[in-house]
Amino acid sequence: MFKKILIANRGEIAVRIVRACREMGIPTVAVYSEADSEALATMLADEAICIGPAASASSYLSPERILSAAIAMGADAIHPGFGFLSENSRFARMCEECHIRFIGPDSEMIARMGSKAEAKNTMQAAGVPVVPGCPDVIFDSEVGRAEAARIGYPVMVKAVSGGGGKGMRIVRSDDEWSLQFAAAQRESEKAFGDEAMYLEKYVEHPRHVEVQILADAQGHVVYLGERDCTVQRHHQKVIEESPCPVLTPELRRQMGEAAVAAARAVGYENAGTVEFLVDASGAFYFMEMNTRIQVEHPVTEVMTGIDLIQAQIRIAAGEPLPFRQEDIHPRGWAMECRINAEDPERNFMPCPGTVTECHFPGGMGIRVDSAVYTGCRIPPYYDSMLVKLIAHGATREETIRRMEGALDELVLEGVTTNQEYLKQILRHPVFRAGEHDTSFLETCME
Ligand code: MV4
Numbered sequence: 280m281f282k283k284i285l286i287a288n289r290g291e292i293a294v295r296i297v298r299a300c301r302e303m304g305i306p307t308v309a310v311y312s313e314a315d316s317e318a319l320a321t322m323l324a325d326e327a328i329c330i331g332p333a334a335s336a337s338s339y340l341s342p343e344r345i346l347s348a349a350i351a352m353g354a355d356a357i358h359p360g361f362g363f364l365s366e367n368s369r370f371a372r373m374c375e376e377c378h379i380r381f382i383g384p385d386s387e388m389i390a391r392m393g394s395k396a397e398a399k400n401t402m403q404a405a406g407v408p409v410v411p412g413c414p415d416v417i418f419d420s421e422v423g424r425a426e427a428a429r430i431g432y433p434v435m436v437k438a439v440s441g442g443g444g445k446g447m448r449i450v451r452s453d454d455e456w457s458l459q460f461a462a463a464q465r466e467s468e469k470a471f472g473d474e475a476m477y478l479e480k481y482v483e484h485p486r487h488v489e490v491q492i493l494a495d496a497q498g499h500v501v502y503l504g505e506r507d508c509t510v511q512r513h514h515q516k517v518i519e520e521s522p523c524p525v526l527t528p529e530l531r532r533q534m535g536e537a538a539v540a541a542a543r544a545v546g547y548e549n550a551g552t553v554e555f556l557v558d559a560s561g562a563f564y565f566m567e568m569n570t571r572i573q574v575e576h577p578v579t580e581v582m583t584g585i586d587l588i589q590a591q592i593r594i595a596a597g598e599p600l601p602f603r604q605e606d607i608h609p610r611g612w613a614m615e616c617r618i619n620a621e622d623p624e625r626n627f628m629p630c631p632g633t634v635t636e637c638h639f640p641g642g643m644g645i646r647v648d649s650a651v652y653t654g655c656r657i658p659p660y661y662d663s664m665l666v667k668l669i670a671h672g673a674t675r676e677e678t679i680r681r682m683e684g685a686l687d688e689l690v691l692e693g694v695t696t697n698q699e700y701l702k703q704i705l706r707h708p709v710f711r712a713g714e715h716d717t718s719f720l721e722t723c724m725e
Pocket residue numbers: 410435442443444479480481482483485486487508509511514554556566567717
């Protein structure tokens with residue numbers, strides 16, 4: 280097992296990783312920027328080291344600074360968490376070259392899944408359902424226009440280097456083609472320095488359903504059920520739940536097996552998430568594979584009783600999975616709400632500040648993942664997520680009621696949050712019926 284793990288992240292996920300390591304008896308090093316010197320993770324980790332100024336580019340996003348810290352502190356592994364360097368294949372390769380274990384898949388796998396067009400073609404070849412489209416990468420607008428006509432409008436233009444909605448446009452007719460293609464390509468060039476695009480049929484009113492998988496170095500692959508992340512705003516997830524309210528047991532098994540086939544096809548190792556779109560008829564299509572631990576991983580943890588961070592660490596250390604598919608029995612219903620320091624009344628503008636008063640809910644089936652404490656400062660430089668509330672119950676209704684109680688009980692003073700907005704979503708009849716699609720927040724929460 281590793282002798283010391285450096286946590287290349289901040290906020291609640293850094294705290295989450297410290298806790299997993301502590302349980303495993305592995306010493307931890309927290310890294311922090313000048314804006315995070317009083318962060319909870321720096322206090323809970325065994326050691327902490329400042330890696331630079333507040334700006335992410337010169338701290339949490341700097342491979343050189345993080346690797347220097349790991350070498351200086353004698354860490355033999357790095358957990359990247361999510362965001363920041365977690366899906367940066369160059370960083371993973373630098374770790375490999377320095378003989379420091381990157382806790383995740385290897386750098387080639389990250390690069391391979393990072394190319395969304397290549398990932399899609401690989402999955403199609405492995406027999407995983409994909410959205411009909413064009414297998415070729417498109418640079419030229421007029422080449423794309425001809426392909427769009429062949430596929431049939433509406434189509435979706437996506438950035439090969441994209442993901443999470445950046446560099447993506449719906450095109451509804453040939454008249455719109457030039458404008459939308461140019462806009463998507465420009466956005467991709469700006470965000471990823473890559474003008475490569477791909478094209479597929481647009482799926483109307485889909486749900487976002489993702490399957491969590493674990494794969495060890497010995498070639499065992501299991502799925503741990505799905506998470507429905509359909510409640511999103513501008514590609515930011517707001518509420519996630521498991522199981523997906525519209526899947527039949529048969530569809531669930533098919534998607535789980537498709538996710539396992541996807542992982543096997545590429546020789547995947549470590550934790551991964553296979554993202555699907557599910558249309559109104561129940562047809563599902565591979566979208567992307569995320570090679571990191573995800574924000575919403577606790578939903579799967581409370582459903583299965585499996586500690587995903589601990590599993591990631593053990594897999595990276597070469598240990599085989601201690602369970603097989605038939606040992607995994609997701610139980611009940613789970614839901615996560617993301618509490619952000621933002622103002623829904625002011626177009627969800629981020630609201631950094633000092634948390635002057637803080638009380639977390641508890642009781643049956645409630646878990647709180649957070650790095651917030653009374654008196655802590657929320658810096659303006661990073662993501663605005665403050666708290667993840669996770670509720671677990673026997674049924675969807677019981678879980679929603681527990682979540683409503685937790686949202687009532689949660690106190691965060693000094694900063695504006697989306698707490699009330701979340702309560703409104705939970706009360707909405709369309710959400711309550713589980714009948715929402717990805718346009719729910721825009722169409723129902725105006
Ligand atoms: C789509 C789609 C419809 N048709 N692809 C958004 C993020 C990226 N992972 C995939 N996304 C979409 N791809 C086709 N061919 C609709 C979306 C989409 C979406 C997906 C999941 C959750 C919310 C969404 C909101 C808008 C669009």
